[in-house]
Every structure is written in C-alpha cells, then in structure tokens.
Amino acid sequence: MTGKVYLVGSGPGGLGLLTLRAREVIDQADVILYDQLPGEDVLATLPERAEKIDCGKFGGKHTLEQDDIEALMVTKAREGKKVVRLKGGDPFLFGRGGEELEVMREHGIPVELVSGVTSALAVPGAVGIPLTHRKYASQVTILTGHEEPGKAESGLDWENLAGNPGTLVILMGVKNIPDITRSLVDHGKDPDTPVAIIERGLRPDQRVTVGTLRTIADLSKSRNVRPPAIIVIGDVVRLYREDEPGLVPM
Numbered sequence: 001m002t003g004k005v006y007l008v009g010s011g012p013g014g015l016g017l018l019t020l021r022a023r024e025v026i027d028q029a030d031v032i033l034y035d036q037l038p039g040e041d042v043l044a045t046l047p048e049r050a051e052k053i054d055c056g057k058f059g060g061k062h063t064l065e066q067d068d069i070e071a072l073m074v075t076k077a078r079e080g081k082k083v084v085r086l087k088g089g090d091p092f093l094f095g096r097g098g099e100e101l102e103v104m105r106e107h108g109i110p111v112e113l114v115s116g117v118t119s120a121l122a123v124p125g126a127v128g129i130p131l132t133h134r135k136y137a138s139q140v141t142i143l144t145g146h147e148e149p150g151k152a153e154s155g156l157d158w159e160n161l162a163g164n165p166g167t168l169v170i171l172m173g174v175k176n177i178p179d180i181t182r183s184l185v186d187h188g189k190d191p192d193t194p195v196a197i198i199e200r201g202l203r204p205d206q207r208v209t210v211g212t213l214r215t216i217a218d219l220s221k222s223r224n225v226r227p228p229a230i231i232v233i234g235d236v237v238r239l240y241r242e243d244e245p246g247l248v249p250m
Helices: 020-028 066-078 097-106 119-126 158-162 174-186 216-222 235-239
Strands: 004-009 031-034 051-054 082-087 111-114 140-144 167-171 194-199 207-212 229-233
Touching: 004 020, 004 066, 004 097, 020 082, 020 111, 031 066, 066 082, 066 097, 082 097, 097 111, 119 167, 119 194, 119 229, 158 174, 174 194, 174 216, 174 229, 194 216, 194 235, 207 216, 229 235
Parallel strands: 004 082, 004 111, 031 051, 031 082, 140 167
Antiparallel strands: 167 229, 194 207, 194 229
16 A cells, blocks of 8 residues: 655745645645744644654754655555655755655655745745846846765856856855855955845744845854855845835735
C-alpha cells in the first residue's frame, strides 16, 4: 500500500500568502514534516489529527538530517498515508524539494508539488522594493548565499553577477554578507550599489537595513542582523521608503 507525498510551499510567512491548495492539502494530511520557516501563524493551524514531525534547524543544529527526513517520507508514504513536507517559500527554490522529488521517484512514490509564494519575490515587494522597474532593472537573478559545504568549486559566477545590470536577490546569505559584498566589488561592481536586507519579511517583527555594497557588512554587524532574511542588491533599492506602510497583508 502506497500513499502520496506533497511537497508544499507555505509562502514567506503568515496566513495571508498561503495558497488555497496548500491549505487543502495540509488539512487532509496524515503526516506533516515541517520546519520553522512557515512561521508560527501557519504552524499553529496544523490539524490536530495529523502526526506532526519537527524537522527544523536551531542554531545550526538540525533536528533531523536530510537523509533522515527523506527516509521518513518514504516510510510514512509506504504505510498508505498522505504525507506533507511543509516548507517555507517554494519547495523548488533553494528548498531541497528537487532532492526530495528524486528520492520519492526512486522509491516509486507519487508526488505532488504545491507551489508556494517565494520570499524572494514577496518580501521585497512587501516593503516597497519592486525587483524590476523600467527605469532601474529589466532582469532579476536569484541566488543562494549559502552553497553546500564542502563543494570543490563554487557554482556562482561572481564575474557575471558583478556585471549584471539588473537586480540580485540573495537567499540564505546573512552569515556570508562580508564575502558576498567583497566578491562583487572585487569583480568590478560599483561599491556604491544600493543594498537592502529584509529580516523576517511579512512578520510582525520585520526589519529593513539599507546601505551599499561598501557599507552593508558593517551595518549588518552593528544592527545584529539575523536570518531569515532576504538581500536585495541593485538600483531598485532606491525606491524603498522607511515610513511607508506594508504593501502586502501580514
């Protein structure tokens, strides 16, 4: 007897951007494997009848390793259960959903992707930073600020990124902000390029730090910037207004 696995994106945080399909699948789940990125509002609505398994990461320590999470998904699905792997944002954008899809396929387990609103798009918009603008940016590049440890060679082409005339959006980059800014400047990007770091986007304690490639690492340190956070680099950051109310409901 085989059940089904649902790779569900919960959006950037809060119930306002949780999709109807995600809500439907969560409410029907037998097992939910979750981490902290969906946020307290979403996690508080998980159905009581479902078995809930915490897969979160606290202070760099994983509650469960990725291999263990995937093994649990396989085991529960083989018991005939509806298994939800609940992730923040979208599962296929730096959410390891692609890896989990491969494992389920290897074991012959049906999978459905329930796309989520990615924080890479929603969070900058929520504070009034459009990622594209006819005056400032005609392209957007989304990249990770935290590559797999132990990689022999970086998958990021810093020379091309530095020469990119559009907007750069970096996920999971808070810890590496000094290295990121240094790499861009060393490869020719203007050190006065505007930068915004948006912490805990779309949550009540959301905070924005604005600077330039030259200043943002020091500002981040002095303000004790912490993940989760989105880094936006480019001239569109000039459109940010500190006193403007949120553009997207929490």
